[in-house]
Amino acid sequence: MTTKRIIPCLDMTQGKVVKGIQFVDFRDAGDPVVLAKKYSETGADELVFLDITATVENRPILLDVVERTAKNVTIPFSVGGGIRTIEDMRQILLAGADKVSVNTGAVNNPALITKCANAFGNQCVVLSLDAKQMAPGQWNAFINGGMKDSGKSAIDWAKEATRLGAGEILLTSIDQDGTKKGFNIGLTREVSRNVSVPVIASGGAGKKEDFLDVFVKGEADAALAASLFHFSELTIKELKQYLKEQNVIIREAL
């Protein structure tokens, strides 16, 4: 069985890493490539890059950041933000990314998922799903950087997207994002139980116990955090030591 993955997330805009609260109010966290290299060397299992304003600003993703990252890290990384076509995806993979995440582009054109999965394999296509609670036990998928309700139920969209060929789901709770109140356990468990691909939980990590909860109660395969790691409130080493003590199977880096 695979280990539970710890994934630092680098939200970028204009080539810099930023961190927001509930998708707004961003704070500068530094150079993406420097941070990526640090995480790769200190035990991160994977990295996620999101160009969070690419869709809204209607511009392509920053390929040079992807290229420089690929030269400096030895672990897998995915890249997302503003991807609309199979050609966008090809360019990101050629620049050295291992996976591409799609959100708005896939909601507007679900066939994009199938096309990309057929061309590059399911494992390359990550559905980035930004979910917001509408009623108890009911979440909708949001697009355009969390600003627009797609009208789709998050659970139904997760199921449909995996049927179309998405190989993994990066599930962000908009309600929890940046609050440090813990992951959205109910949402994560619902999605994880309804799909047969790995689910990466995102949004709300505030302390190491939150990771234990989302792995055990939320049934997540991987957990993602940003500011917690960027501002060194918790190191990956401390987190992994704690999870190991709690009998969670994690990777111990050399």
Next chain:
Amino acid sequence: MITIIDYGLGNIGSVANTLTRLGQTYQISADPAEIRSADVLLLPGVGAAGVGMKNLRDRGLDVAIRRAIQNGKPFLGICLGMQLLFDYSEEADTPCLGILKGSVKKFQRERKVPQIGWNLVIPVKTNPNAVRLFAGIPERNAFYFVNSYYPIPADTSVVAATTEYGEQFASVVAIKNIVATQFHPEKSGETGLRLLQNFIKEYV
């Protein structure tokens, strides 16, 4: 010099970056003549078996790879590049290169497929090739996998390491000049780099 076989699939960039990091020179080639005369071959792979074999055949690379391996050239296959070495893959009902006897099957027992993530790789201690490839790598080592299918070698003596994902499978095979891994050493941090270094040291 290591020749990375370009068959229009896979993460050639990652493999090339890793070789650079290890101080190796390489060329990326889709030319059968270059493949036949290469010193060392590396067949990477991310993608589907059917498309992979079609691309190899369309470019005449299947014949070139078989010839180079028969001539004793060191060969490293990664992920799909491992699976294609066998006779047959269940994926899209695909006849493969047939360099190693056996077939490639889909995971049946785990609910989540593809397997995506880090998993333990246990070297077969009685296999001298495994000892060479895993020199300096601690016992409980994890490597990065992304696969829905896995090979079942007909000759179990080629198995150099095993991994468990619902079922136990061969995660490394090694025989004569051939080494192949189901995981991605180029994406497996320092552990992966060490295994690649061992391959280069022992085979190249």
